[in-house]
Amino acid sequence: MNPPVGKAAASGPREPSPPSAAAGNPEAAAGSLGTSASNEGDRDLAGLRSTAERFSGARQVPPEKTNEPRSLPASFRPPRETRPARKGSLIFVIDDVGYNLAELEPFLALPFPITFAVLPGLAHSREAAERIRAAGKELILHQPMEAQGGQNPGPEAIFLADSPEAAAARLSANLDSLPGARGFNNHMGSAVTRDEVLMTALLTVAKIRGIYYLDSLTAPDTATARVAARTRINHWERDVFLDNSPDRVSIVRFITEGKKKADKGGPAVMIGHVWSAELAQTLADLYPQLVAEGFSLSTISKFMLDDADENSGD
Numbered sequence: 001m002n003p004p005v006g007k008a009a010a011s012g013p014r015e016p017s018p019p020s021a022a023a024g025n026p027e028a029a030a031g032s033l034g035t036s037a038s039n040e041g042d043r044d045l046a047g048l049r050s051t052a053e054r055f056s057g058a059r060q061v062p063p064e065k066t067n068e069p070r071s072l073p074a075s076f077r078p079p080r081e082t083r084p085a086r087k088g089s090l091i092f093v094i095d096d097v098g099y100n101l102a103e104l105e106p107f108l109a110l111p112f113p114i115t116f117a118v119l120p121g122l123a124h125s126r127e128a129a130e131r132i133r134a135a136g137k138e139l140i141l142h143q144p145m146e147a148q149g150g151q152n153p154g155p156e157a158i159f160l161a162d163s164p165e166a167a168a169a170r171l172s173a174n175l176d177s178l179p180g181a182r183g184f185n186n187h188m189g190s191a192v193t194r195d196e197v198l199m200t201a202l203l204t205v206a207k208i209r210g211i212y213y214l215d216s217l218t219a220p221d222t223a224t225a226r227v228a229a230r231t232r233i234n235h236w237e238r239d240v241f242l243d244n245s246p247d248r249v250s251i252v253r254f255i256t257e258g259k260k261k262a263d264k265g266g267p268a269v270m271i272g273h274v275w276s277a278e279l280a281q282t283l284a285d286l287y288p289q290l291v292a293e294g295f296s297l298s299t300i301s302k303f304m305l306d307d308a309d310e311n312s313g314d
Contacts, residue, residue: 145189
């Protein structure tokens with residue numbers, strides 16, 4: 001029986017060990033010594049190189065394999081493109097369209113959504129409406145209404161003396177003359193817009209047709225909000241007039257007022273006029289800046305649809 005590992009045999013003779021390979025073989029012994037010496041020398045050289053590298057700061061790095069694609073970790077994500085924070089919508093409405101076509105053309109060329117309010121019964125009303133629709137812009141009726149100061153509101157107007165039925169019939173006929181109109185707003189109208197009976201008749205026409213009403217707010221304390229709340233009719237209110245002073249500096253200042261309202265996340269409705277000489281070019285020049293600042297440019301009907309989609313969860 002072999003002795004337990006690590007312990008001497010308690011008794012009995014030990015088996016003689018076999019002779020080593022070097023015994024009686026000087027060449028084998030010399031070779032063994034030579035190999036041992038060589039290994040020790042290699043280790044010494046490697047140690048010297050390692051020591052030299054530590055003190056010199058240099059390391060031998062294998063050449064980079066430039067032809068092999070580098071693999072990226074699974075957690076890697078490319079950096080996101082920096083975009084401006086999303087702000088509210090700017091809605092531009094251009095009133096008094098229909099007197100001529102030359103004034104209209106620069107506004108039709110604007111590269112963003114815009115709304116045109118066309119007066120009824122003028123020489124170029126119908127053709128202007130056709131050009132607006134062909135350009136993919138939004139069309140609404142600019143309905144003339146009696147003003148408090150006695151100014152002439154123009155053809156196809158609605159007056160305080162009209163019955164509710166007559167006012168509704170006049171509005172319906174004017175809308176029919178401009179096919180594709182998505183809504184209407186008042187031209188003048190500081191007297192009619194304060195009359196709750198007439199405004200109820202007019203907003204009922206809007207509700208039946210599925211269009212909206214934009215109160216231009218040519219006078220304070222209009223009946224629109226009260227009537228709209230009672231009848232649940234879509235209505236909007238003007239926030240800013242763009243060209244009370246039609247020079248470029250004033251227009252930019254008025255647009256800045258609209259931007260402050262839109263900064264809060266809602267739409268800012270700004271009304272200008274087609275006869276305003278510097279308005280179209282000013283809007284064209286400011287457009288890239290407005291987009292870069294994070295504003296979206298829209299129309300009332302498009303904003304209504306977007307808002308309905310958000311509320312429905314789509």
